[in-house]
Amino acid sequence: MKHYTYDEWLQYVNDEINENSRQELEDHLYSCDQCLNHYLMAMEANESSLPILSDMSEFTDSVMAEVSKQKIVVPDTVRNLNTMLMVPSVPDTKNDTKNDAKTKMKKKPFYQQAAFHYLLAAAATILLTFTGAFQSLATYANSLESPQPQVQKKKHSVTEGVINKTFAWMDSLEKKEAVKK
Structure with missing residues (x-):
């Protein structure tokens, strides 16, 4: 460079x-x-x-007036990109008035709608409620609030229970094989 x-x-x-x-x-x-x-x-x-600006607001207004006089040209690639992304674009002045209403308001995809987000949040809340996530959070919060540390029994997880039952089943199969011999 x-x-x-x-x-x-x-x-x-x-x-x-x-x-x-x-x-x-x-x-x-x-x-x-x-x-x-x-x-x-x-x-x-x-x-x-x-040069020193005597009135900055007047200068700003004159610049903005010149900018508004400029014709904005949107290349076709930008217009096509907006169409692909479903972004509302500036209506094309060459089209007739029937097509102007369509270009002003393009429908958003369903996943960008507010109702979709509300339904998703409600579904997540129901799922967390039924799986017990909120209950375990409440229990954890209560244990933090209590002044005395509580001795809790060690609770076995579901995974440990499945593993223990699997090993017990495998042991019983081994014993049956040993008896047959």
């Missing part, structure tokens, strides 16, 4: 370069922090020659 010198940025700030070089420098600013620092130093050095 080619870096530009402070003097080149000073020429840019003073508007002493041609249009091609200007575009090249502006494009480079997006990707280089070092050159951005040189540019900012050149701006600070040239700050005294910049």
Whole structure:
């Protein structure tokens, strides 16, 4: 990557370069922090020659008026991307008024609807309620609130119970095989 010198940025700030070089420098600013620092130093050095704004709100209004006068051109690729993502897009002025209503409001997919999110939350709540997750949380919270530590019996999990029964069954099979021999 080619870096530009402070003097080149000073020429840019003073508007002493041609249009091609200007575009090249502006494009480079997006990707280089070092050159951005040189540019900012050149701006600070040239700050005294910049005009002083007497009324900032008037300046802002005039800039916004100029921006609103500009015609916004949306490339077809952006319009196609918005269609693919089901994003409401700016209606095309070339279409007739019948199609304008369709382009203004595009239907969102079901998973982006608020009702879908409410149903999903309700289903998750019911599932957690029936599996006992809330009950175990309440029991855990009560055990934290109690002033005396309680000695609890070791509770076996379902998995341990299944494993114990499996081993007992395997042992009984081994005994039967030993009896047969």
